[in-house]
Amino acid sequence: MNKILRVNMSNLTVKLETVPAQWSGLGGRGLTSTIVAAEVPPRCHPLGPNNKLVFAPGLLTGTPAAQSGRLSAGAKSPLTGTIKESNAGGTAAQQLARMGIKALIIEGMPAEDKWHRLHVTMDGVSIEPADDLVGMQNFAVIDRMNKTFSPKIGVLTIGVPGELRMCAANISVKDPDQKIRSHGRGGLGAVMGSKKIKCITIDDTGAGKVPIADPDKFRTAAKIFAKSLLDHPVSGEGLPTYxxxxxxxxxxxxxxxxxxxxxxxxxxxxxxxxxxxxxxxxxxxxxxxxxxxxxxxxxxxxxxxxxxxxxxxxxxxxxxxxxxxxxxxxxxxxxxxxxxxxxxxxxxxxxxxxxxxxxxxxxxxxxxxxxxxxxxxxxxxxxxxxxxxxxxxxxxxxxxxxxxxxxxxxxxxxxxxxxxxPRSVKGIGITYATSTMGADHTAGYTIATNILKVGGFIDPLKKEGQVELSRNLQIATAAIDSTGMCVFIAFPALDIPESFTSLIDLINATYGLNLTADDVTALGMKILKLEHEFNNSAGFSPADDRLPEFFSYEPVPPHNAVWDFTDEEIDEFWNF
Amino acid sequence: MKVTIKLFAGFRENRFRVEERDLPPGFTVADLLRELGINEPELGVALINARHVLPGQELHDGEVISLFPKVGGG
Missing domain, CATH: 1.10.569.10 (Aldehyde Ferredoxin Oxidoreductase Protein, subunit A, domain 2)
Incomplete structure (x- = not known):
């Protein structure tokens, strides 16, 4: 992936850029957060001309590695006012990756009250009029695009709540069955709506394969990785069944x-x-x-x-x-x-x-x-x-x-x-409080260890060990979210050592690198700190890393537990 | 002693969803797994009255035990 596509909606121009050296080892969340932190003024209005909407496939997206087809979307969130990354499945991520597109950056906003559609091909991006799509919901947009192009067209779309810049609006991604997956959290649909973009279509005609530096090493690692997914009872049996x-x-x-x-x-x-x-x-x-x-x-x-x-x-x-x-x-x-x-x-x-x-x-x-x-x-x-x-x-x-x-x-x-x-599963309360994304369970899914006994066990009703658990999981998740991998690979990765090492081997084989587990952890830490710094510059402080007050005085049955972490205990999270 | 046993996910296959059983004093979770024909490594989570317990835990009169195979989501 060697292309950055930059679309300026203020003057309706498109630029094709090469990938700067400092972005070359990044993908997915690592890349969207790095671009947002570098280019979006933290105190800007999320629905104004200075916010940017960034899409990036993960480091392994488009390769034959199982579970690697996730697309990250990033911006300053109109819901939370923080930095935001939301990732989704669907077809767009793999199409963009195979087209060599490392990131699509959408900036500015049109002066005129007219709607547009972006059309992404191997030749770049064209900005097309889309006033005829206004007022349509997502399935109608997908139907129209399938008829305009073909059922193979990739589609990212917003419905009417996105057009109206509502903070619950998401960005929908067409899946392989013409249905919908979502960049759900944080109101990114409102950001797309603020830029007057109703949908983005992707035609990957002429795209090649994602180049792999060491195909033999990749094949070996891909087999071990896939086997670990199928061998683990959660990813191999529980999730597919129920x-x-x-x-x-x-x-x-x-x-x-x-x-x-x-x-x-x-x-x-x-x-x-x-x-x-x-x-x-x-x-x-x-x-x-x-x-x-x-x-x-x-x-x-x-x-x-x-x-x-x-x-x-x-x-x-x-x-x-x-x-x-x-x-x-x-x-x-x-x-x-x-x-x-x-x-x-x-x-x-x-x-x-x-x-x-x-x-x-x-x-x-x-x-x-x-x-x-x-x-x-x-x-x-x-x-x-x-x-x-x-x-x-x-x-x-x-x-x-x-x-x-x-x-x-x-x-x-x-x-x-x-x-x-969070009162009766205390680790997840630490994640809600400290996540750079606002309340987000996926940011550091302590349920695995608090409830499911995956990756060990830490009693959900006690405070001991929860901050460290949430921190370790948030660091690992920030790294996984950069690979384009589905977060559920964490279940085998927490329990089966060769699952995690094969994931690192997949990255090394694809890019000809020699990363170690420590490098992956360092990447996760770097992303979290970058996001935290953006939020601090946007006006957030430790006083915002708190749960609503009612959790401290309303005991929740059957355990009659309350949220009882002190401010100092929560703030210890950022001590790394 | 009377204990309510609740089974979930694949543990329900060829067994039951919920059943009350009369068990002898000192009966443990591991004893119950044997009685139900569940191999201990298949056990994901055992909860007695909504608290996680280990297989060595003894059951007591009036308790509710919930047994899950290894499952997850998110």
């Missing part, structure tokens, strides 16, 4: 499943929304229990969920979405939850922020608790159409809380807290 939603029951049994907007740690109707029930339902209806988000995925944690008649409702139906609507918003019907998930794909909002803000709207009395049909209406007809209520909700959990004068508002740095209660 999807991520297997977690409903285990979090419920452990007392860490946030229920009715974080009032309780267990949910009475957990069985109706569990991964086991979902698996049986999909099998009975003839859907697919296994499905990959990108070509080359062998974990296949996704699925295709259909209705009783076998008609598609949604895919990529994740635990966090099902938790947020099912336990936290008390919706008992899995079909209603699936329809909400499909609607969030279509209108283009983050399905975690979307689920958490709907429960907050229930807290406010705007939607009755557990009313899945009303949630569908609100998504489709309020947020999806940008009504005044829709704009209040579509700006995210924190905004809804302020609009209705609520106290129990589960956010850190204004980003909705996902599916694990």
């Amino acid at each position: 999807g991520t939603n297997i977690l409903i029951n285990i979090l419920n049994e452990a007392g860490g499943l946030p229920t009715k907007n974080f009032r309780y740690g267990q949910c009475a109707h957990h069985d109706k929304i569990s991964g086991e029930t979902m698996h049986d339902t999909i099998v009975a209806r003839g859907g697919k229990t296994k499905h990959g988000c990108h070509a080359g995925c062998i974990i296949q944690c996704s699925q295709v969920y259909t209705d009783n008649a076998g008609v598609y409702i949604t895919s990529g139906f994740e635990y966090e979405t099902i938790w947020g609507l099912g336990a936290n918003a008390m919706i008992e019907d899995l079909d209603d939850i699936a329809k909400c998930d499909g609607l969030m794909d279509d209108i283009g909002i983050d399905s975690i922020e979307g689920a958490v803000l709907l429960a907050t709207a229930m807290e406010a009395g705007v939607i009755p608790w557990g009313d899945g049909k009303e949630c569908q209406r609100v998504l489709r007809d309020e947020i999806g159409k940008g009504t005044p209520l829709g704009r209040i909700l579509g700006n995210g959990t924190s905004f809804v809380g302020r609009a209705y004068g609520l106290v129990r508002v589960p956010v850190v740095k204004d980003q909705g807290i996902p599916a694990y209660d």
Whole structure:
């Protein structure tokens, strides 16, 4: 990958640049965060002309290595005000990598109120008019682009909430089945909307293969790596069978499943929304229990969920979405939850922020608790159409809380807290508090060690060891997010030594390098510190690395645990 | 003593979802796994009354034990 494409939306010009030496060893999150930190003024308005939207495939994306097809998107987030990286599967990452495109940087914003579409080919980028696409939701945009070009076209698109610059808006990525994966968190769809770009199409005709410096070494490492994924019980059996939603029951049994907007740690109707029930339902209806988000995925944690008649409702139906609507918003019907998930794909909002803000709207009395049909209406007809209520909700959990004068508002740095209660799973609370991204479970997934006993065990209800656990995982994740690898490779990497060494061998074989495990750790540390420095320059301080106050005085049953870390204990996180 | 046993994911196959059993005093998690025909290395997580326990843990009257194979998500 030797090209940087820079699109200036202020004067509608495109530049092809070579890769500067200091960016050559970077990919994915490492590259998007480095570019944002270098080129975006930290105090700029995220929806103004000085923010930049950066897309970058990972270091291994486009190679035959399993699980390597993730695309990173980065910018200053309009939701959190922090730096943001959000990665997704789909087809775009591998197309861009094979086209030799290391990064696509979109800067400036047009003076005229006209919409555009970017078309990326081996010849560069053309900026096309797209006023005819305005008002369309994502599936309609994908249909139109498939008809305009061919079903092989890669598509990145925003729905109406993105056009209206709502902070819950995501960027949708077409997957190999013409469905949608998402750069979900942090409102990056609003950044794309602020630059008046409705969609980006990618035609990879003429693209070659990603060059590999040492093909023999690569093949050997790729085999060991793939075997470790299949050998580990989580990535080889649990995830393909039950999807991520297997977690409903285990979090419920452990007392860490946030229920009715974080009032309780267990949910009475957990069985109706569990991964086991979902698996049986999909099998009975003839859907697919296994499905990959990108070509080359062998974990296949996704699925295709259909209705009783076998008609598609949604895919990529994740635990966090099902938790947020099912336990936290008390919706008992899995079909209603699936329809909400499909609607969030279509209108283009983050399905975690979307689920958490709907429960907050229930807290406010705007939607009755557990009313899945009303949630569908609100998504489709309020947020999806940008009504005044829709704009209040579509700006995210924190905004809804302020609009209705609520106290129990589960956010850190204004980003909705996902599916694990920080009082009864304390390690993840440290991750929520300290992540450079706002509340983000994937940033340092302590659930592995606190709940699942992967990579050892640290008691979720005790404070000891949690800061170190979260720090080590956040460092490792920052590095993994730079490779283009799916984060679920961490399960075998934590337990099987040759899994991690083969990953490093894959990078070394691709680039002709001699990196060691220490180099990978150093890369993760460097990325985290760079992101933290951006946030500090944007006005953040240790006082922002805190959970909402209610967690300290509302004990959560069944353990009646509270959030009891001192400020000094949390701040120790950054001591590395 | 009466203990409620809850099984999850693949452990349910050819067994049950939830069952109450009368067990002798001193019965451990490892004893229960043997009785259920589950090899100990297959065990991912055992929880008694929502707390993680090791296979050597003794069960007591009225407790709820939840058994999971090695699973994960995120």
